[in-house]
Amino acid sequence: MSSSNIKNSSNTININAQYISESASFKTENESLKEQIRYYKKYIKQYLPDFIDEKKMLKEQLLKNFPTFIRTLIVNYTTKKHSVR
Numbered sequence: 001m002s003s004s005n006i007k008n009s010s011n012t013i014n015i016n017a018q019y020i021s022e023s024a025s026f027k028t029e030n031e032s033l034k035e036q037i038r039y040y041k042k043y044i045k046q047y048l049p050d051f052i053d054e055k056k057m058l059k060e061q062l063l064k065n066f067p068t069f070i071r072t073l074i075v076n077y078t079t080k081k082h083s084v085r
Helices: 022-047 054-079
Strands: 003-007 012-016
16 A cells, blocks of 8 residues: 655655565565466467477368369479470
């Protein structure tokens, strides 16, 4: 709780406020950040499966991009001059 008394005659201000040390402030900020991290971890876990099958994911990505890959190969092959030696 803080209160302030202003004396106009001598232009001084007396402020009574609770002192919070810098280390206590850092501890509070650190605790707040840890709480945010816990919250976001919980939030992310709701949307991610516990186990991610990397092989399956890679296959899906390859199959998804396969038509583009084939088209690129065909375009490159048909537009460049190929010489057979």
